[in-house]
Amino acid sequence: MFVPTTEKERQEMLRTIGVGSFDELVGSIPEKARNPSYRLPKALTEMELARHMEALGAQNRLPLSFLGGGAQEHYIPAAVWAVALRGEFATAYTPYQAEASQGTLQLIYEFQSMVCRLLEMEVANASHYDGASALAEAVNVALLDFDGRNPGRRGAVKKVIFPETLHPHYRATLKTYFHQRADVRLECLPCPDGTLAPSVLAGYVDDSTAAVAASCPNFFGLLEPAGELCRAAHARGALFIACVDPVGMGILAPPGSYGADLAVAEGIGLGIPPSFGGPSLGLVAAKRSLLRKMPGRFCGLTADRDGRRGYVLTLQAREQHIRREKSSSNVCTNQALCATAATIHMALLGPEGLREAAELCYGLSHELASALTDVPGFRLKFGGASFYNEFVLQCPQDASQVQRALLKDDILAGYPLGADYPWLKDCLLVCATETKTRADLRRVAEAARKLPVAAAR
Amino acid sequence: MIQKGEATIFEKSVPQRRAIRFPATEGLPSSKDGLPAEHRRAAPAALPEASELDVVRHYTRLSQLNFSIDTHFYPLGSCTMKYNPKINDQIALGPRFSKLHPLQPDETAQGILEALFRLERALCELCGMDAFTLQPSAGAQGEFVGVLVARAYHQKRGENRTEILIPDSAHGTNPASASLGALTPISVRSNVRGRLDVADFKSRLSPKTALVMLTVPNTLGLFEDDILEIAEAAHRAGALLYMDGANFNALAGLVKPGDLGVDMAHLNLHKTFSTPHGGGGPGAGPLGVKKHLEDFLPVPRVVEEAGLYRLRGDFPLSVGRVRAFFGNVGVLVRAYCYLRRHSAKEFRQISESAILHANYLKALLKPAFEAFVDEPCMHECILQTDPKRMNGVRTMDVAKRLLEYGFYAPTVYFPLIVPEAMMLEPTETESKQSLDEFARAMLAIAEEARMTPERVKAAPQSLPVKRLDEVGAARNPDLSWPGRVPSA
Known part of the structure; x- marks a missing residue:
């Protein structure tokens, strides 16, 4: 237990508060629900915990x-987590007080900058939960953008098209996020040849298509004809969302180079170990014109009263804590510590x-x-x-x-x-x-x- | 006209400088020969070029511009900034857990699956729930899953319920999650005692109500003492009761939400279960449910069958997947470690100390800062700055001046229904000495507000930056360092 308060201090505090016993402080909890019985194992000391977890770890094989x-x-260079795990990064929270959080803020700004450069996109946010939920948020941006461009069609069904070569978990996540929306239809196209042929896609894209999402490389590792798919989407006014491999960006054409409107990526591998699937981060980047529809946090460069450079969370008027039910996303946290590791990793490489x-x-x-x-x-x-x-x-x-x-x-x-x-x-x-x-x-x-x-x- | 602060890593970049190198690729197939031109990157990604020391020093220096739990008292209300035990990081990042691949066959991942299974069982026990999903990546995603579960439950029963009742004191994520789940949030008033106004609540309850979302204790740091009546009314109307467990640090070991009539609740493991907040995530927002909702939980789920732990995806009524793979497992491992360090009795001591500390702090600050509701609080308290009594000094000024005294500021201007709100959550891990020092600083600031208000309004003067131009930042956003212009 990590409570420092001694019995003597406890009594002093109760006296200062002006109550005779602790129970007077929790009188608003219904009597019948108070102090239930629990069946939990006994507490372990740190050493016992280490032993227990070692035993569990031994049941995990690493072939x-x-x-x-x-x-x-x-590969993750040793310097990545040696620095990212510093208490000043790991045990801070969302930089609400900018003056006391310039470290995290500048780091996020550098993260956004590196993601833009990696993907050759114009704007990137402070990160999202993972690649799959990042894609769901990107699709939501495309839906909002479609509504904005087609005010007359509001409420009519919008299509989101993707090939079956998109990661199965990503497709499942899209379904979870959008199946309850009466105005959204998800269409998954079969790909017997392992990639989506642009001519096939062209047959499905129409004026009600808000977005086409495809990954390159796709789930099979194959390179989709992303540029042609993007052109087929654009030909009917749909946005193109590319899912990419961030490390692959070392040699592969970045999504900005073929005109993707939104780009997302899974951050595992970018200084982040697999950890049975998480935590990692989802990269979300877009063309600048979509900025104000994007989810999540942004950090911006600005000046203080003396004109000195400083960083703040910005564009918060989009977010849930201001707009509540009218915000486009319910995202509150990003994956800041993973973004910290990813930033250090990219700088080292x-x-x-x-x-x-x-x-x-x-x-x-x-x-x-x-x-x-x-x-x-x-x-x-x-x-x-x-x-x-x-x-x-x-x-x-x-x-x-x-x-x-x-x-x-x-x-x-x-x-x-x-x-x-x-x-x-x-x-x-x-x-x-x-x-x-x-x-x-x-x-x-x-x-x-x-x-x-x-x-x- | 921006002057130079700590330069960016891009400004420190020197062409051709290197840190990490990889082995030579001699003899291996080359992308230059095999990769079609249309798929090849034209110019290298414009990342910084730096030595290892450049990078380590730059980011270490940046870290030193932060306040954090490890360096400062951090009474940020609603965020439960308690100590994060170091051993938990060490275990979660050890190779036997961090190197596990999410698609490994179950039989090669028995250790992690057992830890996750045990974590679920322990959370069920602490919450009085029958099942938990560990998938949601954050509290907000837990809420979203809760909304989907409620939808699926009512649909299964052939009912079309479209509304969610949410108190006006709730976190913004509640109504936002409702919208994301395509349900309509209906705001319910708080009463003068800072609790849900039961009469207003009942007047809005209808056959259209799918879900009632309560935060317990609420964002005013108060226990919803009418919760049994609220639960009963909700259930009689056919609605479900959801508890936002963001503030569970006041309840663990003291009360089981399941005993209060709650049908489902999410927890923020980065709060009550002490995983590092990381500058804004990653967290984890598991959702617990009673038996009648279990079938709707997201997949995959950890099950134990004949002594073998497995991930199972075949639950036909499930709302589906909310992310790739299993969840923020590294966070879950840390939470499991934290959990195993405490018995039920110790959890109760944690909650009691969190409550004691908040009430103590409130008592110390009473001479200068009024409590929004003058009765005992739970793990956090809401105080107000009175600009009329303080020469126009506002809560934001107090917050900024506090930073100069070496304390992170409380949550300010939340909940929205309290003018000039300050939300203080000292947590159980802070000592009486830190609370006393913090109170002395607050009282000194109140005194300054009377004697030299300009000093408070101009704060901070001694930190790396003074107050920043937020309006300018939002009007003309500079979100990335000027670099190579994208070719698109």
């Missing part, structure tokens, strides 16, 4: 892993470090793809398409069984796609990042070669 699927593991990391991802994953497809029975499911650092590997049998068999060699070869894509039951989604070595690639390829079903061929 040689080629899992990606929207949460890629990347710099343009060249980011490029090297992305290039290694590209090189190692392509070498891995060659090594695995050399094993009889394994092939690339979408052979002709370009990928960045993740690919769909068709296996000679049910992919879950392959995954399980390789786990015996302490290798997590990838993510079986059958649960999300019944037509890809024999496919594994395989990823390699700069955290892998060529020896690691050889190890998984050799293990695959020894699988009974591969050997039988």
Whole structure:
């Protein structure tokens, strides 16, 4: 327990308050609900807790892993969390008092700046919960923008179109956020070839389409024809929302370069460990014209009374604590500590470090793809398409069984796609990042070669 | 005409300077050969170019411009700025938890799943609920899920209920979450005692009411003493009662919301369960529900089957997913660690101390600052500055002057229904000495307001910056450092 107050101090306080006993302070709580019984385990000391968590941690296995699927593991320099975990960052809160929070504020401003530069977008907010909810918020911006541009159609159904190559969790999140809206229809387009063909998209986009959302690279690791998809959306007045891989931005065309109106990304890997899925952050960036419809916090550069540079939370008139039910989003916090780590991470990598990391991802994953497809029975499911650092590997049998068999060699070869894509039951989604070595690639390829079903061929 | 403060990392950038390097890619396939031109980045991302020391020093210096719990008393009301035990960070960031991939097969992640399962059970026990979802990433997302659960529950029963009753003292997230869930928020008045006006409440309750959202204790730091009557009326009208548990630090170990007729409640783990606030997140906002709402909780859920912990997604009535993967697991691990450090009796001591400290502080400040409602408060108290008595000194001035005395300011101008409000939450982890020092500073500021009001109105003078031009910042927003102009 972390209560410093001694019994003597407690009595002094009660005297100062002017009550005889503590119970007089809580008289407004209904008598019958007070002091219930609890069944909780006994308290642990710090040392006992450490032991308990070590025991639980030992039940978590860390095999040689080629899992990606929207949460890629990347190297995190030691300096990132050494600085981010400083109490002044970690134990501060939302910078309501700007004069006593310039550290967090300047950091968020630098974060916004780096995100803009990374994605070549004009404005970025202070971050959102994760990639999926960031996409939901971006879609909401597009819906608001559509209403603003089409005042006569208010209330009529607006379409939001995305391909099935968008992360399954992102699609599910969109459904949760918008299924109750009578004026919104979500349309998911099938992609039997692994990417969305612009001509197919053009057949679905019409004047009631508020947004087209696609990820590049997509869930299969393939590079969608993002520029053409963006043009197809724009041709009918719809906004284009791109989901991207932030580390991939080291070598891949940024969404701003092909005209995306909004861009979102998952922050795992940007100085943030996977941690079983969170906490991380969602990057949300947009064209400047959408600024006042954007959710979340913004930090702005301004001046103090003496003209000295200073930073404040700004554009708060959009937010829930001012506009309450009229605000476009209910977001209150951002993921500031994760944004802190991401900012330090990006500063440490710099343009060249980011490029090297992305290039290694590209090189190692392509070498891995060659090594695995050399094993009889394994092939690339979408052979002709370009990928960045993740690919769909068709296996000679049910992919879950392959995954399980390789786990015996302490290798997590990838993510079986059958649960999300019944037509890809024999496919594994395989990823390699700069955290892998060529020896690691050889190890998984050799293990695959020894699988009974591969050997039988 | 802005003068230079601490330069940005971009100004400190020197072309070609490096910090982190990666191994050479010799012999590996190259993106230059394989990546089609349309997918290739034309120019490198214009990130800063700095040495490791440049970066470490820059951000360490920035950190030193912050007030924080570790360095200052931080009585920010409604935020529960209590001590965050260091061991919890160490455990959550250790490789056995932080390196776990969210798509790992369940059998390789038994440790984390067990921790999450146990956390859910313990939260159920503390709240008197039957089930919890740990998915919501923040309190606001917990509220949103609550709204969706209420919708789904009524729909399942074939009822079309479209309204949510919310007190006018509520956090802005409540009505915003209602709107996001496509329900109509209806504001209910507070009475002179700072509680929900039961007569006004009953007059607005109707067959259209889906949900009643109460914050307990409320944002005035008061326990809603009519809650049993409110719950009964809500239930009789067929509505559900939701408790915003942002202020649960006053109740843990003392009262179970489930015993008060609450059907569902969210908790802010970064408050009551002491995970670091991080300068504004990440938090976690788990939602607890009674049995009749369990089937509607988001997926996936942690279950225990034959001694094996699993993530299950096949709950047909579920409202669905609210984010990718499982939740802010690193935050959940810290909260679990905090929870295991305390027995039920100790949780009660925590709540009692939080309440004791708030009342003590209120008593010390009474000579100069009036309490909005003059009766015992729970874990926080609402005081008011009276500009008429203080030569025009307002709450914002007091807040700014406090910073110069070395204290972070209370929450100011909230709740909206209290003029010149200051919301103080000292928490249980502050010592009597910090409370005494803080009170001395507040009383000294009140004295300054009488003798030298200009000094208070001009504060702060001694911090890295003076008061900032917020109007200018919003009118012409400068949100990113001028860099390479986007080619688009």
